[in-house]
Amino acid sequence: MAQHLHTIGFDADDTLWQNEQFFRMTEAHFAELLADHAETDRLTERLLEAEKRNLGHYGFGIKGFTLSMIETAIEVTDGKVDAQTIAKILAAGREMLRHPVETLPYVGDTLEALAGRHRLVLITKGDLFDQERKLAASGLGDHFDAVEIVSDKSAATYRRVFADHCADAMMIGNSLKSDILPALEVGSWGVYVPHALTWTYEHADKPEMNPRYREMTDLSGLGPLIQEIEGTKR
Numbered sequence: 001m002a003q004h005l006h007t008i009g010f011d012a013d014d015t016l017w018q019n020e021q022f023f024r025m026t027e028a029h030f031a032e033l034l035a036d037h038a039e040t041d042r043l044t045e046r047l048l049e050a051e052k053r054n055l056g057h058y059g060f061g062i063k064g065f066t067l068s069m070i071e072t073a074i075e076v077t078d079g080k081v082d083a084q085t086i087a088k089i090l091a092a093g094r095e096m097l098r099h100p101v102e103t104l105p106y107v108g109d110t111l112e113a114l115a116g117r118h119r120l121v122l123i124t125k126g127d128l129f130d131q132e133r134k135l136a137a138s139g140l141g142d143h144f145d146a147v148e149i150v151s152d153k154s155a156a157t158y159r160r161v162f163a164d165h166c167a168d169a170m171m172i173g174n175s176l177k178s179d180i181l182p183a184l185e186v187g188s189w190g191v192y193v194p195h196a197l198t199w200t201y202e203h204a205d206k207p208e209m210n211p212r213y214r215e216m217t218d219l220s221g222l223g224p225l226i227q228e229i230e231g232t233k234r
Contacts, residue, residue: 006165011173012124018102020197026092030069033085038076047072059151061127066093101137106219111143122147153178155185175202184210
């Protein structure tokens with residue numbers, strides 16, 4: 001049955017612009033710094049454990065990631081990590097906060113085509129200052145009717161953001177765990193746009209039996225999908 005989509009939500013990192021690649025590059029540098037104390041695979045495992053453990057304290061984003069690297073360095077060296085190594089980890093974190101913003105294919109054209117026809121909302125989690133910096137640098141801010149920078153994404157998040165329009169809303173993102181599953185839980189559409197690099201924490205099984213779940217390789221297919229849902233496809 002055709003319906004009008006009132007609100008369309010977009011994730012930011014690795015949906016609108018590149019992000020995870022900077023974490024992977026920094027993680028590789030971190031492994032080099034601690035190579036004498038732990039194998040890369042083991043160090044990566046310990047770092048992931050620290051990140052998960054610290055989410056409730058530091059939240060998502062580069063600052064929490066940097067603190068987790070320092071904590072992991074202390075752990076794998078039995079408290080013997082030197083000040084110079086700590087300084088290099090901090091410098092790597094600061095460099096991440098300055099990384100350039102590279103928008104992904106079809107993002108600008110897609111947002112421009114949808115603006116004015118739907119209420120567009122950017123829904124992203126992470127450090128407030130960093131997310132605001134990336135949005136400003138992307139030049140995409142004027143396309144959005146609202147911006148929500150949240151500590152985490154859950155069904156409650158989407159109920160609040162979509163308000164009385166959950167059934168007439170759509171969420172687009174590269175994380176099944178954060179963008180798609182909780183949006184589907186409140187009755188919205190969920191459009192999964194996989195990214196080549198996605199943090200392990202965000203992995204989940206695809207809800208392929210849910211009739212409101214869709215998947216596409218990039219945002220070029222979003223316009224036709226919306227037309228199909230609204231019964232306006234020609």
